[in-house]
Amino acid sequence: MGNEGKITPWEVEGKVNYGExxxxxxxxxxxxxxxxxxxxxxxxxxxxxxxxxFFAHRDLDVVLNEAKTNGFFLYTGRGPSGPMHxxxxxxxxFTKWLQDKFKVNVYIELxxxxxxxxxxxxxxxxxxxxWAYENILDIIAVGFDENKTFIFQDTExxxxxxxxxxxxxxxxxxxxxxxxxxxxxxxxxxLIFFPALEIVPTFFEDKICLIPAGIDQDPFWRLQxxxxxALGKRKxxxxxxxxxxxxxxxxxxxxxxxxxxxxxLxxxxxxVREKIYKHAFSGGxxxxxxxxxxxxxxDIDVSFQWLKTLFEEDDxxxxxxxxxxxxxxxxxxxLKDILIEKLVKFLQEHQRRREEAKEKVKDxxxxxxxxxxxxxxxxx
Amino acid sequence: MGNEGKITPWEVEGKVNYGExxxxxxxxxxxxxxxxxxxxxxxxxxxxxxxxxFFAHRDLDVVLNEAKTNGFFLYTGRGPSGPMHxxxxxxxxFTKWLQDKFKVNVYIELxxxxxxxxxxxxxxxxxxxxWAYENILDIIAVGFDENKTFIFQDTExxxxxxxxxxxxxxxxxxxxxxxxxxxxxxxxxxLIFFPALEIVPTFFEDKICLIPAGIDQDPFWRLQxxxxxALGKRKxxxxxxxxxxxxxxxxxxxxxxxxxxxxxLxxxxxxVREKIYKHAFSGGxxxxxxxxxxxxxxDIDVSFQWLKTLFEEDDxxxxxxxxxxxxxxxxxxxLKDILIEKLVKFLQEHQRRREEAKEKVKDxxxxxxxxxxxxxxxxx
Numbered sequence: 001m002g003n004e005g006k007i008t009p010w011e012v013e014g015k016v017n018y019g020e021x022x023x024x025x026x027x028x029x030x031x032x033x034x035x036x037x038x039x040x041x042x043x044x045x046x047x048x049x050x051x052x053x054f055f056a057h058r059d060l061d062v063v064l065n066e067a068k069t070n071g072f073f074l075y076t077g078r079g080p081s082g083p084m085h086x087x088x089x090x091x092x093x094f095t096k097w098l099q100d101k102f103k104v105n106v107y108i109e110l111x112x113x114x115x116x117x118x119x120x121x122x123x124x125x126x127x128x129x130x131w132a133y134e135n136i137l138d139i140i141a142v143g144f145d146e147n148k149t150f151i152f153q154d155t156e157x158x159x160x161x162x163x164x165x166x167x168x169x170x171x172x173x174x175x176x177x178x179x180x181x182x183x184x185x186x187x188x189x190x191l192i193f194f195p196a197l198e199i200v201p202t203f204f205e206d207k208i209c210l211i212p213a214g215i216d217q218d219p220f221w222r223l224q225x226x227x228x229x230a231l232g233k234r235k236x237x238x239x240x241x242x243x244x245x246x247x248x249x250x251x252x253x254x255x256x257x258x259x260x261x262x263x264x265l266x267x268x269x270x271x272v273r274e275k276i277y278k279h280a281f282s283g284g285x286x287x288x289x290x291x292x293x294x295x296x297x298x299d300i301d302v303s304f305q306w307l308k309t310l311f312e313e314d315d316x317x318x319x320x321x322x323x324x325x326x327x328x329x330x331x332x333x334x335l336k337d338i339l340i341e342k343l344v345k346f347l348q349e350h351q352r353r354r355e356e357a358k359e360k361v362k363d364x365x366x367x368x369x370x371x372x373x374x375x376x377x378x379x380x
Numbered sequence: 381m382g383n384e385g386k387i388t389p390w391e392v393e394g395k396v397n398y399g400e401x402x403x404x405x406x407x408x409x410x411x412x413x414x415x416x417x418x419x420x421x422x423x424x425x426x427x428x429x430x431x432x433x434f435f436a437h438r439d440l441d442v443v444l445n446e447a448k449t450n451g452f453f454l455y456t457g458r459g460p461s462g463p464m465h466x467x468x469x470x471x472x473x474f475t476k477w478l479q480d481k482f483k484v485n486v487y488i489e490l491x492x493x494x495x496x497x498x499x500x501x502x503x504x505x506x507x508x509x510x511w512a513y514e515n516i517l518d519i520i521a522v523g524f525d526e527n528k529t530f531i532f533q534d535t536e537x538x539x540x541x542x543x544x545x546x547x548x549x550x551x552x553x554x555x556x557x558x559x560x561x562x563x564x565x566x567x568x569x570x571l572i573f574f575p576a577l578e579i580v581p582t583f584f585e586d587k588i589c590l591i592p593a594g595i596d597q598d599p600f601w602r603l604q605x606x607x608x609x610a611l612g613k614r615k616x617x618x619x620x621x622x623x624x625x626x627x628x629x630x631x632x633x634x635x636x637x638x639x640x641x642x643x644x645l646x647x648x649x650x651x652v653r654e655k656i657y658k659h660a661f662s663g664g665x666x667x668x669x670x671x672x673x674x675x676x677x678x679d680i681d682v683s684f685q686w687l688k689t690l691f692e693e694d695d696x697x698x699x700x701x702x703x704x705x706x707x708x709x710x711x712x713x714x715l716k717d718i719l720i721e722k723l724v725k726f727l728q729e730h731q732r733r734r735e736e737a738k739e740k741v742k743d744x745x746x747x748x749x750x751x752x753x754x755x756x757x758x759x760x
Contacts, residue, residue, distance in 0.1 A: 113546050125543055125760065155546075159539035163505055166493050166535075169570030174554065177569060189557055190549030193573030380505065 007216050008182050010118060015251045018055055018215075018242055025218050027056040027240065037064050042101040047313045048094050048241070054212070058221070059237035063210045067102060073205045074098055075236070076213050077109035077198070080131035080153075081121055084138045085262035086343075087244035087254045089350075090310065092142045094241070095212045099145060105370055106149045107201045108139060113154040114198070117190040129155070133361070138265050140357035140364055141350055147369035154197055156365075157374075161200040164379035169196040171230045172223065180219045199224045200379060202236040209236040214243065244309060245302050247279040266351065269344045276303065276336050276343070283325070284332035295328035296335070303332075303339040311342040387596050388562050390498060395631045398435055398595075398622055405598050407436040407620065417444050422481040427693045428474050428621070434592070438601070439617035443590045447482060453585045454478055455616070456593050457489035457578070460511035460533075461501050464518045465642035466723075467624035467634045469730075470690065472522045474621070475592045479525060485750055486529045487581045488519060493534040494578075497570040509535070513741070518645050520737035520744055521730055527749035534577055536745075537754075541580040544759035549576040551610045552603065560599045579604045580759060582616040589616040594623065624689060625682050627659040646731065649724045656683065656716050656723070663705070664712030675708035676715070683712075683719040691722040 007016065022029055030052055039045055041064065048054050063072045076095050078088065092108075099106050112128040115121055123131075132153050139151065154161075177183045177192060198220045202209040211221060218240065225235040246254040246261035254262040260279045263272055283301030285291035298304040304325060312318045321338065324330035365371055387396065402409055410432055419425055421444065428434050443452045456475050458468065472488075479486050492508040495501055503511075512533050519531065534541075557563045557572060578600045582589045591601060598620065605615040626634040626641035634642040640659045643652055663681030665671035678684040684705060692698045701718065704710035745751055 113542070117546055117550055119550075125547065155543050156539070158542045159536070162493070162538045162542075163535050166497055166570045167505065169573070170497055170499075170568045172569050173566050174563070174569065174572060175565040178565070183554070185555040185558070186553050188550045189552050189554065189573050189576060190546045192554060193549070193569050196569060 008219055009216050010120075010181070016215075016243060021215060022056050025056075025215075025222070027058050027218075027238075028060075030055055030057060030060075030239070034060060034064075037061070041067060046094060046097045047310060048090065050315075051308060053090070053244075053309050054094060054239050054241050056215070056240045057238060059208070059235065060210070060239055063208055063237045066208055070207050071104065072102070072208045072210050072237075073104050074106040075109070075201045075204070075209050075211050076106070077111060077201075078135050078139065079111045079115045080128050080135045081115040081118070081123060082131055083264045083266060084135050085254055085264050086306075086310075087262065088135075089138065089142065089265060090244060091212050091214060091241055092139055093310075094239075096142045096144055098210070098212065099148065104148070105205065106144055107204050108144075108149065108151045109198065109201055110135065110151065110153040111194070111198065113190070114194050117188060117194060119188065119191075125155070129153070136361055136364070137354050137357040138350075140360050141265075141353035143353070144364070146360060146363045149364055149368065150370045150374045151364040152374070153365075158197075160375070160378050161197060164200050164203060165193075165196040167231060167380070168199050168227050169193060171227045172196065176223070180223050195220060195223060199227060202228070203231075203233050203379065204374075206234070208234050211236055211238045213238065213240065215240040216243075245281075245305050247275060247281065247302055249281045250300050250302060250305060263343060263347075265347065265354070267347060269348075272343050272347065273340055276340050277333075280336060280339070282332045282336075284335075285328075288331060291331060292328045296325045296330070296332060298322050298325050301325065301332075301335065303335050307339055307342065311339060311346065388599055389596050390500075390561070396595075396623065401595060402436050405436075405595075405602070407438050407598075407618075408440075410435050410437060410440075410619070414440060414444075417441070421447060426474060426477045427690060428470065430695075431688060433470070433624075433689050434474060434619050434621050436595070436620045437618060439588070439615065440590070440619055443588055443617045446588055450587050451484065452482070452588045452590050452617075453484050454486040455489070455581045455584070455589050455591050456486070457491060457581075458515050458519065459491045459495045460508050460515045461495040461498070461503060462511055463644045463646060464515050465634055465644050466686075466690075467642065468515075469518065469522065469645060470624060471592050471594060471621055472519055473690075474619075476522045476524055478590070478592065479528065484528070485585065486524055487584055488524075488529065488531045489578070489581055490515065490531065490533040491574070491578065493570070494574050497568060497574060499568065499571075505535070509533070516741055516744070517734050517737040518730075520740050521645075521733035523733070524744070526740060526743045529744055529748065530750045530754045531744040532754070533745075538577075540755070540758050541577060544580050544583060545573075545576040547611060547760070548579050548607050549573060551607045552576065556603070560603050575600060575603060579607060582608070583613050583759065584754075586614070588614050591616055591618045593618065593620065595620045596623075625661075625685050627655060627661065627682055629661045630680050630682060630685060643723060643727075645727065645734070647727060649728075652723050652727065653720055656720050657713075660716060660719070662712045662716075664715075665708075668711060671711060672708045676705045676710070676712060678702050678705050681705065681712075681715065683715050687719055687722065691719060691726065 035045060074095055076091055095106055110132040112132045115128040116123055116125040136151055183192060202224050221236055221238050228235045248261045281302040283297035285294050308318060325335055415425060454475050456471055475486055490512040492512045495508040496503055496505040516531055563572060582604050601616055601618050608615045628641045643655060661682040663677035665674050688698060705715055
């Protein structure tokens with residue numbers, strides 16, 4: 001970070017230096033020690049952990065220490081501003097794995113208010129609610145336990161959260177949100193209040209809350225920890241993911257508003273093929289001859305990075321792909337074909353589950369065991 | 381106003397110059413012309429109008445022009461920060477009279493959130509809710525039509541208001557609330573958002589909204605009119621009351637936090653008598669001899685001003701009291717006795733109705749015809 005970029009929940013600019021972030025945000029790295037500790041509970045490690053796509057944490061060790069005694073709960077969310085792409089799905093996939101391994105409750109907030117209030121989005125509330133529905137289908141498709149998962153939209157669940165939200169809000173003044181989020185005098189009073197509503201779910205249970213999310217949400221959690229102290233409540237723990245690099249280059253974050261940078265979860269085979277061929281930034285050489293001679297650079301090749309992050313779970317296969325590419329044996333087109341095959345298979349399965357999810361929306365939002373309990377509670 | 385004082389919803393300081401306010405806030409005076417127009421609908425004029433305690437308005441002429449065609453609705457409210465005193469009741473008494481005369485719906489907002497969020501109050505949310513209940517009893521005791529009146533608390537009715545509240549909030553930035561309400565960087569983000577929730581009820585019906593309230597609420601309505609334009613909705617109309625002078629002197633506003641300045645609606649006869657004798661600021665002379673000789677000054681005598689505002693409706697009787705006091709025939713003690721008799725009678729009747737109100741709370745909040753309809757609506 002430093003001079004190189006800028007990260008807030010509403011803006012990610014330039015190259016992201018994850019090492020610097022760990023220092024600047026006061027995080028701990030995901031290292032072998034904590035991975036061993038996780039493994040002592042889970043038996044194995046999710047590829048996103050092994051490959052350190054989830055790269056940093058705060059108090060994950062506390063969560064693990066309490067896992068067998070007090071327990072913990074999971075909280076994550078989605079700002080429904082448009083269709084979800086592959087990068088958006090990753091924290092949910094990881095959260096689902098944690099739910100399976102630890103058998104804990106998951107709370108998923110759809111911030112339909114926030115995405116309406118963000119001025120640059122130019123979305124109506126009707127639009128953000130439509131996207132909330134669409135996004136919920138993708139989230140359900142990940143495979144959460146419908147009796148241990150509550151999916152809620154701010155504009156619907158507000159009655160149950162507002163009393164606690166104003167208790168949180170009373171502890172946060174304009175100076176603070178200015179410093180933490182970069183708000184200005186031109187920021188609207190709805191967005192100014194909103195952070196209180198993102199913090200409420202961290203107090204849904206008396207146990208410690210673990211939040212798997214993108215690093216850009218960290219300002220909320222730093223604020224949450226200050227507020228928790230002031231309210232005599234528990235500070236939340238976080239496990240942070242990197243950004244999946246956009247197709248168009250390894251810097252920055254995929255943007256749903258720039259379709260060429262992302263693979264949407266609803267993209268069909270033809271679209272995936274076209275996007276990868278046309279836009280996936282390549283670490284290869286300009287000609288086949290040169291490539292055979294000089295080899296490619298997997299470190300900047302987006303197709304390789306996507307395989308590494310998620311789509312090639314087998315460490316040996318991945319290593320071979322890397323070596324072949326670096327040596328020039330594997331051409332860029334061939335590397336892209338490997339990714340396309342994996343991606344298409346992944347998306348076809350996702351889209352099948354997404355269809356089935358339409359029947360399950362009401363369970364996750366209203367009728368499942370946890371959802372039913374949550375509608376009977378008012379948080380104060 | 382100008383240099384003489386300061387008026388916001390959260391602060392009223394020094395002497396209030398009502399003539400200046402009319403100019404500064406862009407209001408119109410309640411004059412004989414508009415009184416005649418009101419009378420053409422109502423047949424008679426409420427004492428608070430005749431005596432111009434309701435002294436200014438904005439678009440009341442528009443309301444009257446539409447009264448027979450589109451109709452209108454009434455909206456007022458109460459910040460439940462403590463027990464209600466006589467001054468608090470006045471806008472409700474007048475609103476009730478308007479409801480009787482025009483047969484229109486009345487919406488009454490209890491801002492339990494606002495009074496919790498106001499830092500100087502040091503009230504817990506539990507306390508503001510307790511006061512909301514107590515205040516609702518006083519409001520119901522005024523005699524509203526339980527099928528045409530909806531009384532609601534922000535923390536309870538928020539689900540139905542929040543979508544519209546964020547649409548309003550999106551049109552208001554920090555600069556604006558800073559300028560309108562005097563908010564600073566130290567203001568908490570809950571109070572910063574709150575004005576959106578005071579504006580929502582002005583859009584509860586498609587008709588024009590008329591707000592009878594104290595002049596200190598005017599900043600909300602000026603903001604409402606800007607927002608209404610931006611949202612393509614109707615600007616609200618207002619009719620503004622002065623402040624009933626505190627017992628302790630004719631300047632400023634009664635304060636529930638200074639018990640000696642107010643008569644509470646729950647005060648008994650003995651307390652009323654003591655407060656008036658001890659604290660009611662007198663326009664009389666220091667000795668009976670001097671008083672007989674020089675006469676009293678009713679213009680600065682709080683007991684006389686209270687009789688004039690509300691408690692002596694008969695113009696002839698009031699005139700005689702004024703003349704007798706000014707001439708010295710009527711002593712301060714005798715003047716106070718006149719007020720005490722009126723006040724005690726008023727309060728005994730109010731307290732009887734307040735007891736009965738306990739049975740009616742659920743009708744005004746949930747089960748009455750209008751309340752029932754309102755719980756089925758979500759404002760967007």
